[in-house]
Amino acid sequence: MQITAIYPGTFDPITNGHLDLIHRASRLYKKVIVAVAESRGKQPLFALEERVALIEGVVDEFPNVQVIGFNNLLVECAKQHGASVILRGLRAVSDFEYEFQMAGMNRRLAPDIETVFLTPAEQYEFISSSMIREIARLNGDVSSFVSDSVKDRLIKKFKAE
Secondary structure: OOOEEEEEEOOOOOOHHHHHHHHHHHHHOOEEEEEEEOOHHHOOOOOHHHHHHHHHHHOOOOOOEEEEEEOOOHHHHHHHOOOOEEEEEOOOHHHHHHHHHHHHHHHHHOOOOEEEEEOOOHHHOOOOHHHHHHHHHOOOOOOOOOOHHHHHHHHHHHHHO
16 A cells, blocks of 8 residues: 655754654655644744755655645645655653544544554654753754754754844
C-alpha cells in the first residue's frame, strides 16, 4: 500500500528529535508531509515562512519528504494532501493524555484517517522546542539538540532582540 503520512507540529524550531521521527517515517511511508502549523496562539519565535524554510533546509536529504505550512484543521489539511495517516511523536507518558485526546477528536472528524505514534530515539526523549528556545535565549549551547543551520538562526534571532 502506498501511504502518505502527515507529521504536524509548530516546529519552533525543528529539533533533532523531530528529525529522528521524520527520518524513520520516511522509511515507513511512501510520502511524509511535514505540516508546519501557523499557531498564532502560541506566539512562535519564528514566523511560519521561516519555520518552513528551516525545515526544508534540514530534510532535503529525504526525497519523499515535503514541507508545507497550514492554518486550517489538521484533518482538512491531511485530506487536501492525500494523507491517510497522522504521525505524532510521544516523548514521555506526560505527552500521552493530550495526544490521546487529539487522536480521538481527529478520528471523530475524519474516521478514515489513522493516527500513528512514534517514540523518538532515547537520546532525544527529553528535547522540546520550548527548552531549546530557552537555552538559546540564555546563550546556552544548543548544538547537540538542533542542526547547525537552526542553531545559527536561533543565535541570529536572539542577537536581534
